[in-house]
Amino acid sequence: MVQFLLRRLLVALLVSVTVLTFAFALTRLSGDLAISIAGPNATANDIEVVRKAYGLDQPLITQFFSWIGRAMVGDFGQSYFYRERVSTLIFSRLPITLTLGLVGLGIAVSVALPLGVISALREGRPIDRVISLVALVGQAMPSFWLALVLMITLGLNLGWLPISGTGTWQHFVMPGIVLSFSAIPALLRLTRSGMIDAMAADYIRTARAKGLSRMSIVLKHAARNAAMPVVSIAAVQLGFMLGGSIVIETVFALHGVGFLAWESISKNDFPTVQAVVLLLAVIYTLLTLGADLLNALLDPRLRAQ
Amino acid sequence: MTAPLLEIDRLDIGFGPLSAVRGASLQVRRGETHCLVGESGCGKSVTALAVMGLLARNATRNAVSMRFDGQELMGLDEKAMSRLRGDRMAMIFQEPMTSLNPAYTVGSQMAEVMLRHRGGTRRAALDRAAELLAKVRITSPGMRLGQYPHQLSGGLRQRVMIAMALMCSPELLIADEPTTALDVTVQAQILRLLADLQKDLGLAILLITHDLGVVARTAHHVSVMYAGQVVETAPVADLFANPMHPYTRGLLSCVPVPGKVRPGDPLGSIPGMVPRVEHAFAGCAFRQRCDLARPDCAGTIPRRDFAPGHDYLCQIEPAALVTA
Known part of the structure; x- marks a missing residue:
């Protein structure tokens, strides 16, 4: 178990370092930063001043290590656009994105898992086909379009939910629903196929031969074995939701990290871009690590590795 | 004689157009081992699963009756069956690894x-x-x-x-090829264990196997299955001494007996293949492979008694078979 943990930690660390390097490299590859910071009307002299002031005249390797060194202690520098510390900027927006992501995942899981299980137990029957069809339609639906439809129906026509902003928990319901649509099909299909495989396994026949109740066979013996791929994909989906909610945050005017990423990219605010990329990478890595640990709890064979 | 613990009367199992078991009857007495022998696909495993109520959804099960300790199992709902399973009747399988x-x-x-x-x-x-x-x-x-x-x-x-x-101290243990997947030395240990447990606990065992060596070592009674039918039933000694059905004889000739087989002698084998059996199948399923086949083997086949507790399913009379 300890070995398993150490190995996973090492992998997580390597992934983080790689992403760190890429985040740094990509921003430097998008043109001369000094020119874009100085603005369109800057003279050659201004640009040189800017270059010196931001340390862009240093060799790349020096810039890289000084950035990493500061990033380690949470100092991502000053945002060029907001004139605020990047860390303050990000941490003021992170709760919104986290709330949105967790609400989205919560909705996705509570819809996809039961439907997946029902689908698997009724494999090939009408209810299974209907569920698969609905999942397919859900997957094919563009999220901005779904967002607008929900805003018009639930928000404007019925007046049940607020259509933009972050004031109350109700504000997160609609964006959460839209976000969950991206995760439901994958979770549902994995749950379904995992349950179908598990229910056909020899140990299920044993469980039936033991006279266990249907409930215990499905929820205890089959579900635990079907859960592992679902846990892994759920972690990836959550990561995707946290990093990929740009459209939804924009449509619903939720000023979260996704919205910030979009803004800073379009404004060439590269300290912010770097920090956001790094943050999302770390979150991704942590989620994967969390999924691995959860799987190790579910499957004793993993612990033995 | 007390009533058998398990009494299957003319069990039929079908999978779509195919007939897996046709009119199989067998009885397992308390404290005894009843071996169900036959080659792969002859219907012995599905017979066992049918007793436990564990057949796949696409299977159909019919029987005149199937009694466990006097209680009719046919028509018992899943809930009542699940109360019996694991409690009064238990089952072990061929695949210990999974x-x-x-x-x-x-x-x-x-x-x-x-x-x-x-x-x-x-x-x-x-x-x-x-x-x-x-x-x-x-x-x-x-x-x-x-x-x-x-x-x-x-x-x-x-x-x-x-x-x-x-x-839960079951009265009946169904063991479906419990030693097939194991090393030979382990096989022997498991068989000895089953025999000892039977003596200790008075267990009735329905042992499914294709291995006549296992039959000889463990069985009290034997039923031989071929293409979904029980073609012969006998006490174990009787079956080995006087196999009646041509298929049983063929099976026994496939087993080399120490002292009787000289190096270089070919081992016995049964020519031909098991036919595909659909619901309308009539006559003896073994007749294409049988040396003694006659034209009337395509008709209705009677079940004949040879000795007390020893019967077989064949057109040919005992007297004619003994001399054959």
Whole structure:
């Protein structure tokens, strides 16, 4: 178990370092930063001043290590656009994105898992086909379009939910629903196929031969074995939701990290871009690590590795 | 004579157009081992699954009657069947490697049988589990309770399966090729264990096997199955001494007997293949492979008595067969 943990930690660390390097490299590859910071009307002299002031005249390797060194202690520098510390900027927006992501995942899981299980137990029957069809339609639906439809129906026509902003928990319901649509099909299909495989396994026949109740066979013996791929994909989906909610945050005017990423990219605010990329990478890595640990709890064979 | 514990009267099992078992009857007495022999696909495993009510959804099951301790099983609903399974009748399988759930400890999987059928505390169920692990001769049972299936060898897992089957002291144990997947030395141990348990606990065992060596060592009574039918039933000594049905004779000739076989002699074999049997199939399913086949073998085949408890399904009279 300890070995398993150490190995996973090492992998997580390597992934983080790689992403760190890429985040740094990509921003430097998008043109001369000094020119874009100085603005369109800057003279050659201004640009040189800017270059010196931001340390862009240093060799790349020096810039890289000084950035990493500061990033380690949470100092991502000053945002060029907001004139605020990047860390303050990000941490003021992170709760919104986290709330949105967790609400989205919560909705996705509570819809996809039961439907997946029902689908698997009724494999090939009408209810299974209907569920698969609905999942397919859900997957094919563009999220901005779904967002607008929900805003018009639930928000404007019925007046049940607020259509933009972050004031109350109700504000997160609609964006959460839209976000969950991206995760439901994958979770549902994995749950379904995992349950179908598990229910056909020899140990299920044993469980039936033991006279266990249907409930215990499905929820205890089959579900635990079907859960592992679902846990892994759920972690990836959550990561995707946290990093990929740009459209939804924009449509619903939720000023979260996704919205910030979009803004800073379009404004060439590269300290912010770097920090956001790094943050999302770390979150991704942590989620994967969390999924691995959860799987190790579910499957004793993993612990033995 | 007391009534048999398990009494199957003319069982039919079908899968779509195919007929897997046709009018199979057999009886298992208390405290005895009844072997069901036959080649792969002859319907012996599905017969066992039908008794347990564990047939796949696409299977159809019919029988004149199927009684367990006098209780009719046909028409019993899933809930009532699940009360019997694991409690009064238990089953172990051919695949010890995959028959235990990889995600739960041995102790937890054993305990749940007790908790389901008898209730009581988890502690008491685990104590019972440890006691049975010792009974199937697993060393340090207390430690094994906390282990997961992947930590055990195939032989150990099959012992765990047996111990688990015994949790509620069943009257009937159905063992479907329990030693086929195991090493030869382990096979012998498991068979001896089953025989000892039978003596200790008065278990009735329905043992499914294709191995006549296993039959000779363990059975009291034998039923030979061919293409979904029980073609011969006899006490074990009688079957080996006076096999009547041509298929039984063919099977026995496939087994080399020490002292009778000289090096270089070919082993016996039965020419031809098992026919595909659909519902409308008529006549003897063995007739294309049979040396003694006659034109009337395509008609209705009678079940003939040879001796008390020894009958066979063949057109040919005992007297003609004995001399054949």
